[in-house]
Amino acid sequence: MGVSEQARPPVIATRRSLWQRFRDTLAPILASKVALVGLGLVSFWILAAIFAPLISPYGPLEQDPEAMNLGPSSEHPLGTDHLGRDLWTRLIYGARTILVLAPLSVLCALAIGTTLGLIGGYFGGWIDEIVMRILDAIMAFPVILLYLIIIVTLGPSAINVVIAITIAGAPGIARLVRSLTLDIRTREYIAAAELRGENPFYIMFVEILPNARGPIIVDAMLRIGYAVFAIGTLGFLGLGLPPPSPDWGSMVCKGRHYIWLSPWAVLWPSLAISSLVIGLNLFADGLREETMRYQ
Amino acid sequence: MENLETPVLQVKNLAISYRMRKSVVSAVRDVSFEIHRGEALGLVGESGCGKSTVAFGVVNFLDRNGRIDNGSILFQGQELRGRSSEELRRLRGDRISVVYQDPLSALNPSLRIGEQLREVLTVHRGLRKGKASKKSIEMLKQVYMPDPEAIMGRYPHQLSGGQQQRVVIAMALLNNPALLIMDEPTTALDVTVQASVLDLIAELRREFDTGLLYISHNLGVIAYVSDKVGVMYTGEIVERASVEDVFLKPMHPYTQALMRCVPKLGESKESSRLPPIKGRVPSPANLPPGCIFEPRCDNARESCRQKHPNLREPVPGHLIRCHCAEELGKEERQPPEGLTPEMIERSMREDTGKPILRVEHVKTYYEQKNRSLTSLLGLGKKRYVKAVDDVSLEVPRGCTLGVVGESGCGKSTLAKTIVGLESPISGEMEFLGFDILPPVSKRDDKLVKELQMVFQNPESTLNPSFTVGYQIGRPLRCFTKYSRKEARKEVIRLLDAVRLDASYYTRLPRQLSGGEKQRVALARAIAGNPKLVVCDEPTSSLDVSVQAAILNLLLGLQEEYDITMLFISHDLSVIRFFSDYVAVMYLGKVCEIGPAEVIYSPPYHPYTEALLSAVPIPDPSADQKSIRLSGTVPSALNPPSGCPFHTRCPRKLGGVCEEQDPPRQTAAAGHYIYCHIPLEELRKMEAVVTLTKQESTKGVVDAS
Numbered sequence: 001m002g003v004s005e006q007a008r009p010p011v012i013a014t015r016r017s018l019w020q021r022f023r024d025t026l027a028p029i030l031a032s033k034v035a036l037v038g039l040g041l042v043s044f045w046i047l048a049a050i051f052a053p054l055i056s057p058y059g060p061l062e063q064d065p066e067a068m069n070l071g072p073s074s075e076h077p078l079g080t081d082h083l084g085r086d087l088w089t090r091l092i093y094g095a096r097t098i099l100v101l102a103p104l105s106v107l108c109a110l111a112i113g114t115t116l117g118l119i120g121g122y123f124g125g126w127i128d129e130i131v132m133r134i135l136d137a138i139m140a141f142p143v144i145l146l147y148l149i150i151i152v153t154l155g156p157s158a159i160n161v162v163i164a165i166t167i168a169g170a171p172g173i174a175r176l177v178r179s180l181t182l183d184i185r186t187r188e189y190i191a192a193a194e195l196r197g198e199n200p201f202y203i204m205f206v207e208i209l210p211n212a213r214g215p216i217i218v219d220a221m222l223r224i225g226y227a228v229f230a231i232g233t234l235g236f237l238g239l240g241l242p243p244p245s246p247d248w249g250s251m252v253c254k255g256r257h258y259i260w261l262s263p264w265a266v267l268w269p270s271l272a273i274s275s276l277v278i279g280l281n282l283f284a285d286g287l288r289e290e291t292m293r294y295q
Numbered sequence: 296m297e298n299l300e301t302p303v304l305q306v307k308n309l310a311i312s313y314r315m316r317k318s319v320v321s322a323v324r325d326v327s328f329e330i331h332r333g334e335a336l337g338l339v340g341e342s343g344c345g346k347s348t349v350a351f352g353v354v355n356f357l358d359r360n361g362r363i364d365n366g367s368i369l370f371q372g373q374e375l376r377g378r379s380s381e382e383l384r385r386l387r388g389d390r391i392s393v394v395y396q397d398p399l400s401a402l403n404p405s406l407r408i409g410e411q412l413r414e415v416l417t418v419h420r421g422l423r424k425g426k427a428s429k430k431s432i433e434m435l436k437q438v439y440m441p442d443p444e445a446i447m448g449r450y451p452h453q454l455s456g457g458q459q460q461r462v463v464i465a466m467a468l469l470n471n472p473a474l475l476i477m478d479e480p481t482t483a484l485d486v487t488v489q490a491s492v493l494d495l496i497a498e499l500r501r502e503f504d505t506g507l508l509y510i511s512h513n514l515g516v517i518a519y520v521s522d523k524v525g526v527m528y529t530g531e532i533v534e535r536a537s538v539e540d541v542f543l544k545p546m547h548p549y550t551q552a553l554m555r556c557v558p559k560l561g562e563s564k565e566s567s568r569l570p571p572i573k574g575r576v577p578s579p580a581n582l583p584p585g586c587i588f589e590p591r592c593d594n595a596r597e598s599c600r601q602k603h604p605n606l607r608e609p610v611p612g613h614l615i616r617c618h619c620a621e622e623l624g625k626e627e628r629q630p631p632e633g634l635t636p637e638m639i640e641r642s643m644r645e646d647t648g649k650p651i652l653r654v655e656h657v658k659t660y661y662e663q664k665n666r667s668l669t670s671l672l673g674l675g676k677k678r679y680v681k682a683v684d685d686v687s688l689e690v691p692r693g694c695t696l697g698v699v700g701e702s703g704c705g706k707s708t709l710a711k712t713i714v715g716l717e718s719p720i721s722g723e724m725e726f727l728g729f730d731i732l733p734p735v736s737k738r739d740d741k742l743v744k745e746l747q748m749v750f751q752n753p754e755s756t757l758n759p760s761f762t763v764g765y766q767i768g769r770p771l772r773c774f775t776k777y778s779r780k781e782a783r784k785e786v787i788r789l790l791d792a793v794r795l796d797a798s799y800y801t802r803l804p805r806q807l808s809g810g811e812k813q814r815v816a817l818a819r820a821i822a823g824n825p826k827l828v829v830c831d832e833p834t835s836s837l838d839v840s841v842q843a844a845i846l847n848l849l850l851g852l853q854e855e856y857d858i859t860m861l862f863i864s865h866d867l868s869v870i871r872f873f874s875d876y877v878a879v880m881y882l883g884k885v886c887e888i889g890p891a892e893v894i895y896s897p898p899y900h901p902y903t904e905a906l907l908s909a910v911p912i913p914d915p916s917a918d919q920k921s922i923r924l925s926g927t928v929p930s931a932l933n934p935p936s937g938c939p940f941h942t943r944c945p946r947k948l949g950g951v952c953e954e955q956d957p958p959r960q961t962a963a964a965g966h967y968i969y970c971h972i973p974l975e976e977l978r979k980m981e982a983v984v985t986l987t988k989q990e991s992t993k994g995v996v997d998a999s
Contacts, residue, residue, distance in 0.1 A: 188750035189758040189766075191716055192819065194735055196773045197743040210760035 028290035035286025041279025045272070049095040058086040060093035060246040069262040079264040081255060087268050094246040094269070097158070098276070102227035105162040106220055109169035114216065116170065117177025118204040122185055132178070135171035143168050147230065151239045158241055161234055165227050176219055180212040214291045221284035225277040232273045248273050301372040302329040303474045303506035304353065309366035311345075311352045320579045322348045322361070323530045327606070328523075330474065335500060335507035337521030337538070339514060341553075341838040343576060345530040346510045350476050353508070354393055355383060371473060389419040392467035396479040398459035402451040408462055409447030415469045434465045437502075438495055441926075455927045457488035461495070468499060475500075476508045481516060485701040486865065490909035491923045493519055512838065514557055515911025518542050526550045529576060529587050532606065536613040538915050546613065546620040549588045556843035558872035560910055560984055563891065564850055569872070571844035575808065586618065594619065649728075650689035651859045652713070652827060657722030659683040659705075659712045663932060680931045682708035683719070684883035684939075690827070690876070695853070695860040697874030697891065699867055699906070703928055705883040706863045710829045713861065714748050727826065744774045747820040751832040753812040757804040763790075764800035767818045774823035789818040792855070793848060810841035817848065821856055829861045834869065846873060867910050871895055876965075879903050882939040883931055886957075889966030898977035900968045901946045907983040918985040938971065946972060 029035050048055065064084035071079045078087040116135065120128040138146070150164040184190065185208065193207050234240040235249020243250065248269040255265030311323040323345040330336045338346045351357050353368055355375070368375040373386055395401055403411060412431035416422040422430070428447070435443035438461040451459055460480060467475060477496070481489040497520060500507050509520050517524055517538075524541040526534040526549065534547040545551045552572045574591040577583060583590055589599040599618055606616045660679035683705045690696045698706045711717040713724065715735030724731045729742055747770075750756045757766055767786045771777055777785060787797045793814040804812055813833060820828055830849070834842040846869070853860060864870050870877055871891055878888040879900060887900035894903060908922040924943045929935055935942050941952035948971050957969045960977075968977065 187755040187758075188752055189756060191711075191750065192748065192756065192816075193769075194716060195714055195743070195746070195748055196770050196823075197735065197738070197740055198773070200736075207758055211758065 028287060032286035032290045034282050035290065038279045038282030038284070038286060041275055042283060045095045045276050045279070046099060048092045049099050052089075052092040052096060055092060056086065056089040058089040060090050061085070061244055062089075069258055069265070071262060071264055078268050079262065081251070081265045082258050087251075087265060090246040090251060091248070091268055091272050094248045094251065095272070095276075097241060097245065098228055098231055098248060101158060101162060101231055102165075102224050105165035105227050106169065106223045108162060108166040109173055109223070110216070110220055112166065113170040113173025114177050114209065117174040118181055118208060120174065121178040121181025122200065122204050122208065128178075131174070135174050138167065139171045143230075144233070147234060148237075148239070151234065156234075156239045156242065161231060161240060164234075165230055168230075169223055169227070173216075173219065173223070177212060177216065180215060181208055184208045184211050215288075218284050218288045218291070221280055221287065225280035225284070228273060228276050228280070232269075302331050302369075303334075303371060304508065305329040305367075305369040305372075306349070306353065307367045307369070309349065309352060309368065310364040311348050311357065312362060312364050313358070314360040314362070318580055321364075321530060322579060323352065325606070326366070326525075326527075326530075326532050328525055328532070328535060330506040330508060332473070332506055333500065333504045334523065335509055335521045337517035337524045338508065338510045338527055339512065339517045339524060340527035341512060341576065341840060343529075343579075344527040345579075346512075346527050347478055348530075349527075350393070350478050350508065350510055353476065354387075354391055355380070356393075389415075389470035390473040392470060392472040392475050394460075394463050394467050394475070394477045394480045396482050398456065398463045398483075399451060401463045402459060404451050406450075407447065408449055408451065408454070412447070412462070412466055412469065415466055419470055431465075431469065434469055435462070437468075437499070438462075438465045439491075440465070455488075456484055457492060457927070460484060460488075460492055464492075464495065464499070468503060468505075471503060472505055474506045474508065476510075478510045479512070482511065482513070486867070486909045486911075487701060487905060487924045489516070489911070490921075493911070494921070494923065496520060513911060514542075514554070514839070514913035518913045518915045519911050526553070529582065530579060531587060531616060532614075533588065533616045534614065535606070540610075540613050542913060542915050544613075546609070547588075547615045547617050548592045548594055548620070552591075552593075553839065554913065556839045557913055558843075558846070558868045559914070560868045560871060560907070560912055561895065562868075562872050564872060568847055568850070569843035571847060572840040575810075586616075588617075594622075649692075651692040651727060652690040652861070653723075653725040654689070654709075654713065655687045655723040657683060657686050657709075657712060657719045657724060659708050659717050659719045678932060681883050681934055682931060683712060684934070685722075686880075686883070686885050688878055688885060688888060690859055690861060692826075692859055693853075693857060694875040695862050695873060697870035697877045698861065698863045698880060699865065699870045699877060700880035701865060701906075701928065703882075703931065704880040705931070706880050707831055708883075709880070710748070710831045710861065710863055714746055714829055715743075740774075744823045745826040747823065747825040747828050749813075749816055749820050749828060749830045749833045751835060753809040753816070753836060756816040757807075757812055759804050761803075762800065763802050763804070763807070763815050767815065767822055770819060770822040785822075786818075789822055790815075792821075792852065793818045794844075808841075809837055810845060813837065813841075813845055814848065817845075817852070821852060821858065824856060825858065827859045827861065829863070831863045832865065835864065835866065842869070849873070867895075867906060879906070882928065882934050884939055884969070886940060886969050887967065889963070893963060893966045896982055897980040898962050898968065898974060899980055899983070900970055900977075901944050901972070902940050904980065904983055905945065910984075912984065920981065920983045922983070938969075948972060 029039065062085060064080065066084065067076065067080050068084045069080065069082055070076055073079070076086050076088065078091070080086055081090070116131050120131040146168045147164045150167060151160050154160040154163065190203060190207055193203050231240060232249035235247040236253045238250065238253065240249050241247045251269040252266055255269070259266050306329070307327050309323060309326040310321065312319050312321040326349055328336055338349065340346050348361070351361070352363055363376055370387060370391065375383060375386065378386065409428065409431060412434070413424060413427040416427035416430055417424065432443045432447060435446055440446050440458065440461055446454070454462065481492050484492060493516065509517070511517050521538050524536065524538050525532045526541065526547065528549050534541060534545065534550045541550060542554070545554055552570070555570050556572065558569060572591050577587065577590065584603070585601050586592070586599040586604050589595045592599065596619060602618070604616050604618045606614050608614050609621055659682050661682055663678040663680055686709060688696065698709065700706050708717060712719050713731070715731065715733070715738055718734050719732065726742070726746060731738065731742065735743060764783070764786050767789055768782050771782045771785055787800065790797060790799055795811065795814055807815065834845050837845065852858065862870065862873050874891045876889065877891045877894040878885050879894065879902065880886070881902050887894060887903050895907065899907070905922045905924050908920045912919060922945060924945070926943045929939070929942055935953070937953045937955050938944070938957045941947050944952065951971050955971070957971050960968050960970065960974050962968050962974055962977070970977065
């Protein structure tokens with residue numbers, strides 16, 4: 001027995017399989033009911049946005065002068081707005097823009113905030129002092145005011161909305177990452193990396209960042225929720241996407257004028273915004289609880 | 296005396312289990328013991344053996360998922376189990392006190408010591424405030440607190456660790472308890488402080504006639520404190536007898552193996568290797584069907600595999616849980632292969648030429664941040680923590696220099712300064728003939744490769760996000776030009792060198808035990824084939840059996856790779872076992888340095904003498920002088936002038952010690968003592984520790 005066992009060369013998997021990694025990532029989500037409900041809400045909107053042309057026979061800009069301000073019916077499941085456009089169609093096409101813009105802006109904020117936070121936290125000293133004071137200066141502005149200043153200066157467009165949310169969001173992320181970095185920096189594996197003569201950027205992005213990812217991911221989920229809110233607010237204020245395009249915020253704004261005639265045009269986009277935000281928050285909460293338990 | 300008939304505490308067949316998410320884990324099974332008045336029972340065992348669970352079970356402080364399944368707990372003859380908490384409170388009254396490991400978490404940080412002590416008396420006894428204060432002060436006097444009136448008005452954070460633990464003990468004794476439960480009360484303390492707390496415990500027990508249940512993982516402490524000892528292994532008591540019987544004539548194979556794992560003060564690597572216990576502790580969820588120690592026992596037989604042994608009494612008063620213990624003692628135990636000390640003839644120390652590392656007058660200070668207005672304006676004086684203050688030492692090639700000292704003596708800072716994680720403010724450091732004053736980021740890559748470090752905490756030494764293979768492979772990628780395939784092979788070879796099989800390659804750190812993590816860290820340190828490895832307390836958070844394995848591994852690797860080592864530890868026995876040279880540090884300064892065997896025998900530096908007399912020795916027959924230091928270690932922010940040790944030195948000469956730096960006196964070739972006391976006087980000292988000769992102890996610290 002012993003001989004045959006020794007004769008066989010040991011087969012060693014030196015990489016963790018993709019499935020193993022996938023399962024590791026998925027475990028905390030599946031373990032939490034709250035996270036699952038959140039995921040359900042969010043994926044409803046994602047699927048609707050992806051399959052928008054298949055779900056609805058109308059176009060988002062298609063007007064029907066015969067059917068203005070209608071309530072729900074078999075032809076228009078959620079009714080129509082003041083120009084006779086199908087509300088359901090506009091909602092799911094609006095989901096497309098918001099589901100691209102919100103994550104995109106958070107991603108940009110993450111990239112900038114994480115880098116600044118890592119640099120401040122890892123190097124410390126005067127570098128940290130300068131970085132953090134600049135970020136403090138940005139954070140001193142009320143967020144809405146910051147949005148208004150940026151978009152009024154740059155002009156309303158999708159890109160500028162992303163820029164505004166990025167600038168407003170990055171300092172908060174930087175603060176979070178900095179505090180995580182300050183903690184992780186004292187671990188012995190960081191000292192071991194320094195003793196190998198590793199480059200500071202390797203240490204920051206390879207040794208520190210992966211161990212800070214849990215709180216960062218949870219925070220990012222919440223931030224996507226805020227970004228959805230912010231995009232809606234900007235749309236309502238007329239600083240979002242230019243008029244004909246389907247935008248949840250501007251839909252509420254336009255529908256507001258006819259609220260006594262037909263409340264549907266205000267109700268549905270408001271519900272859409274809140275369901276997406278609640279979904280993201282539930283998802284983040286569930287995720288946080290589970291990852292805490294894992295630690 | 297009349298109480299001798301009914302024991303203070305009698306535990307019979309106690310079984311405790313915890314409900315986990317998916318399963319029920321039995322933590323304690325069939326534990327029985329009794330404690331009489333004035334008697335101390337020591338429970339000893341490695342981490343996870345259930346010793347704390349027993350203590351929690353007795354006072355019904357189990358976590359919500361814990362439950363007592365079986366057995367009975369009689370306190371002064373009355374059953375405690377199955378009573379409501381109100382009844383328990385009445386029965387127990389104020390007659391059981393508990394002292395835990397961390398004194399700071401036992402004291403309320405926002406209340407003054409006085410209020411906390413008084414509260415015990417005003418609540419339990421209904422005493423008036425004034426009287427309670429008086430009694431509290433008396434009690435503080437009894438635990439030898441200096442200036443008790445002033446202590447009453449202080450907050451916990453204003454006291455040192457040893458003082459805090461004294462306060463907790465005083466609080467526990469205020470009610471004159473019949474039973475005192477102590478769960479690792481000195482584990483967080485330094486040896487010299489531990490020694491005086493242990494003295495105190497022994498004295499108070501005699502004085503107050505309390506029963507004591509003392510729990511510790513440290514065999515030496517248990518040997519010092521207890522009358523009777525219970526050895527626990529995975530939830531069962533495997534051996535129970537008087538302290539002399541357990542330590543001098545252990546019968547159970549686990550106890551014997553455990554004793555062999557611990558380096559005795561005086562044992563060195565030349566005379567012996569530490570035989571580790573093979574395998575690892577089985578998880579309580581998956582216990583072997585027969586004897587629980589069978590898979591790790593060298594003498595296991597077929598019957599051990601099938602039948603679970605009951606506690607029996609082969610010799611009166613000596614209980615063991617083993618089928619075949621009697622047959623074991625007779626035959627000489629065969630040491631496992633590879634552990635015979637054939638390395639004795641190591642050609643070492645005989646003028647190995649130039650030292651590989653030379654440190655001269657190195658000072659590492661930390662600036663103390665001071666946020667007062669004057670310092671913000673740049674007017675205030677800068678204050679420095681003198682972590683390493685003028686240290687000089689040399690390490691010959693292929694040898695091990697052990698650095699020993701209590702916490703805060705600067706030994707870790709010294710290590711960090713040498714590897715380049717901290718920058719010294721002045722001094723000279725040479726390694727392989729190169730200047731290593733600049734920090735690691737400014738050193739040449741080739742120099743960086745030669746100097747690696749093994750860290751203390753197995754939990755943070757590995758990056759939790761990467762596999763073991765990646766982390767051992769990373770230094771190879773940094774320092775060598777191996778191809779991916781070659782590197783992978785090399786990693787597997789390194790894993791093999793630290794006795795881990797290749798399946799560990801893809802594991803993540805959270806899937807490893809503490810000892811395994813430390814092995815991986817070791818493999819990572821030697822991957823680049825360094826000349827000098829600095830080990831900063833690599834075994835201090837491991838169990839003794841694991842420690843033995845890691846120390847052996849270090850010795851083997853040192854031999855194989857020709858590594859010079861700087862070994863830092865607070866444990867004098869480990870240092871003695873492991874090092875060729877020893878430096879004793881106190882408050883940032885070296886006070887004595889020389890060959891290991893010379894350090895451990897007179898002439899001593901007075902501090903070394905005090906340290907040696909404080910080491911708990913797992914041998915109740917050892918003769919150890921009792922020298923206790925008074926006071927606390929002064930702050931490194933404002934160290935005493937002259938000799939830093941003069942504030943606590945029992946042999947202080949007088950004014951010279953306070954005013955002048957102690958001269959370096961050469962006691963023998965390479966043995967330097969930094970002290971004002973003339974050498975002739977120091978030579979007259981007696982040996983602190985004399986072990987009685989017996990076959991298990993090879994070396995005697997000093998006979999001359």
